[in-house]
Amino acid sequence: MPLGIVLRRTPGATRWAKWSWKAVAILPGAxxxxxxxxxxxxxVVEYHAATRILELYAAETEAYVHGLTARVxxxxxxMRPVSGEYPFEILLVTASPFEAQDYSDSGEDVVEKVPMTPGLVAWIGEFVDSFHEDEPxxxxxxDKRRDDLHQDGIGDPRIGKAADIYASPSLMRSRLS
Structure with a gap:
């Protein structure tokens, strides 16, 4: 489904940021x-910055369920910051909070959360109902096997016999001379 992204530009709150940008709405079917x-x-100016396709995948229904059951x-x-007249390139829109987290982990991209419209909630809900299977x-x-009962290869190969492992150094010197 094509989704239009609406960004709002407001005056910056500090002298270091002339403008503040925020994704404020989506336009389904734009x-x-x-x-x-x-x-x-x-x-304050609102822009229809871009239209991107929202794609849903049957393998990602667990993420969609998580997103649909959120409070909002x-x-x-x-969005990726770019230089030029407008500060962002809109990369994609997603209904998966897991995918959004992956993009925000890099620190290079800006991820904005925009509330879904009721129609979009219903559309994604129908998709989830059709494809989601709960995994128990x-x-x-x-394992019942005990690995700690058998010692395999104790110690240093330079030690000749097991009794020498715990011998005191003074006894070892007298044996070597």
Missing amino acids: GSADWRELRRDGD PSIYVV FVKRQR
Whole structure:
């Protein structure tokens, strides 16, 4: 499904940041856009920055379930800072909080959380209902075999016999002379 990403530019709070940018909304089914101005209120401007395709995968339904059961189900917008007139390149949108975490771990990309629309929650919910299979938790069992009863290769190969391992150094010198 194509999703339009709306970014809001507000004046910066410090002298080091002239502008503050935030992803504030998504537009399901939006057409293509390239930083189209949507609304202006003084210095605050909202842009339809880009439209990206939201792809869902049957193997990722566990992540979608986690995202849908959150207090506020959200879409994650992954942006990469660039130099130029506009500060971000919109890389992708995802409904998977796990994938969003992977992108935020690198520290190179900016990941913004945007609340889902009710229609999008229903659409992703239908997808999950069609493809999700709960995997039962299986506790791993220990082997009954005891590995600590047999010592395999004790000590240093330079020691001739097992009795020499615990011999005091003074006794060892008298044996060597």
